[in-house]
Amino acid sequence: MNTDLYYLRPNVVFEPLIGRWYAWSHLISPATAAMNVQGRHLKIMNSYIQAPQIHAAAVLNPKMLGGPFMDYKESKVEEIKALKENTIKEQAPLLRLAEAIRELNSMLEKEAKGHSLESLYEKVPEILKGYVELTYDLNNKPSFRFFEPLLYKSEFYDQRSQSLALWVTENDERPFCLSTPRIDAPGVLHLDIPFDHPGIDALSRMKRIPGPIDEVAALLGVTAADRKLFDTFFTKEEHPPYRPYEGPAVRMRYFGHACILIETQGVSILVDPLISYYGYESSVSHFSDVDIPDTIDYVLITHNHQDHILFETLLSLRHRIKNIVVPRTTTGALQDPNLKLVFNAAGFHQVIELDDMETVRLGDCVITGIPFTGEHSDLNIQAKTCYHVEINDYSFLFAADSRVLESRLYQHVHRLTGDIDVIFLGMECDGAPLSWLYGPLMPEELARDKDQSRRLAGSDFGKGIHLVDTFRPKEVYVYAMGMEPWLEFISTVRYTAASNPIVQSNMLVEECRNRGVIAERLYGEKEILYAKSPAAVTEEVNG
Template structure:
């Protein structure tokens, strides 16, 4: 009896209304506004003038813009547009209600009591909002998020997953291009929380005998109109499991690309911001699923942006994760939906919110949440954390896209948190304007001057240098740059030697070297070993440059 395995290059592309799922498409309120103000207009524009979009996609200067990358039949896009308009009517009504309620508060919330306004709130929002002022008499509404998820506004019938083998062809930029042509894979219309995805993910390594495969096939078929390519997603060749135990006397850190770190030691495994290459499409040597341990004790998410919270990989890891750790949100404010609620709806059973300087004990070690300024366009967004992970007496600090806007904060942290052996910091210091990510939520268009000034950027050289001077790490690694070729469909980033983030991170590396601090900008794959014999220094495994 033969055993088959899910092929290592099969992607799980999570979709909502056939658009790649990112956090703002999961929370009901943000979905409604992104659908109304971004996704539908992009697809409508493509249907009206496809050649304009095709020309823009070919222009490198337009990369990351609102242009659909589809050179196939426009009729298929027209069909998808009609389906979207029909299926998201309740969400569009919610979007209109949010905009009208905001206008109502702006016009009438002048310091007087807001109680009479509850009767004037549009019907889709009745019962799910609280009206209030800040201490400066600015009126706003707070969403009661659990009630939104309990309503039909959270519609799992909009969710699906596209299974397809990845090759060398680049993927289109997912924030501008929906899945229009399904001919290259298998579209499965099952919710993200369905245990079906755990079974499929297990099949990548555990394999299925003939009865088990038939059972799985039958379950998929219940949610799939076309099973033609399903069998071709499997192989009889067993996978090459490459994970090995870390050093017994220390800690090993593996870099998987972009912001993904696997920290192992003292019998614990901690995975940060998971995303992986599919080997067949990577274009360079890399770690992938087969380099992970069978069980991941803690999965840490730093913040609620689409390049750090990727459901494509979270769905494939769900069956092997113990606890997911996320930062607390601002409790119902539109721009800061709860990551905990989103992940619970996606099917994770153990999700823990961590506050700034909150700590989780790991035997003799710990995970500590670190304050995180910047990269969110000056919006009050609380759901962002760096992490200090201590295992086996070694300390690893993951600062993600922290922008050192106030050096006094890091001086305060330095008095409370020991200096790390390794520090990982993002330096994508150019960033997009505020409207690129948050524009769908604005009732009034920002001036160009304000939009350009309020950017989604991390630390430049001067700011990163100050962090290093205050926290005194023994080794520094620049990461989370979005530079790997397999990640361009998420970030749309392509660097050259003149790119500002490259110039600034080169300055930081040179500065660290003058201080005898090992430093490097990570790309593709890296392994760093911290051993007891290397106390006070950084031991690096040179086998994985």
């Protein structure tokens, strides 16, 4: 037995998969998983099997980025046929659930006309009985809600579909995560383990604390045939140690997209973790895993989109995270899965739900949930919140992708928060249409003009300047634009100077600067030290 101690190489990717598709929250919650397997995965696989050449051409067209096209440069038809057959067999309960959800919706549309719904429970599809409550809204429109915790205890939640792909990367290039499954390939090791497996934490710790390879291999169930590949993921070379912040100020570090780290001597807060871990040369300066604290007091999740909840990052950090704060939802609606249940299922147990204007306190730090409107295509989704963080006499507003739909909302909020020192605002103001993300959940395809009008859009100049007018910040940072190269496999964003989000955010930055407000559109990395008193001059460090 080899008792030597090794580190995990910094450029080993932890890619969580469900049914060999990139794992995101809608593939964990049983009801949304069912609809995505049926309405996204099988559709894409069938399309590829029928015409792989169309997919190969589409992924080369920049206008098709983010579309339902598999990114395989050579034909993998036989492999995809095998994956399809395995999906139909192994995920049969989810496919039955998807059909039952569609049947239930159709039944309610035909028979629920405003009279009591009690008699319709006998017409609920058999496999859904006891898992749903039938409801009307106040306009007598019928609907239903899930008893979601029960679904996680049923046949519809099966951890056997979860796995982890390990491989070494040298660049940021990856296929779009929602359209291309991960089939067997040289250099990729697939571990058939659930996301709550303790071996994931043991492996992650070896990025900083060396350990014996034999021990972690046994814990993960690595086979003898895979040991040669598994062993290549390790090195005896020590990684640079994390240097905790020990200054008297508040340190802000931008890690790309919507990921912000706020640190003092006593508290660390990480917002929407999405980190380029991997230790390879890049044309864009950026912080990485070596810049993340050994202990993270709070991870703040703003909303349930795949570019804000990245399990690839979160599973690697799980052993360091003390608490995850998520927006509260108990709607039971198909489009609004409960995030606490999602994170619990993935092995995160210290999960705090926060409602609008509720607070969490840690010493002198106060975290408050702030209403988040827009960016969800007008669907009734409650699992979204902005965060107001007060720490060491400074206040920060992480507005994420919020779009100001009603100007008076934040005026009401301002009466409670007062002025805010620093605002972070997402301005991806065009956004994808409703169907791009939520299409598999829709019982019927939406007309194109309606689909195009209901977009996953953040703030434009007018919406953003309203926040500035309302909260009177000293600093404004545009973020969450998905521009960093390590984001492309999730966001598929490629802006030019003429792109509307760039034009709109440029306008905001210029207007703020004309008013004497510090403003910038963030990219790559940035570090700022905020002194104890907001009146003091801040020290800025750019990467």
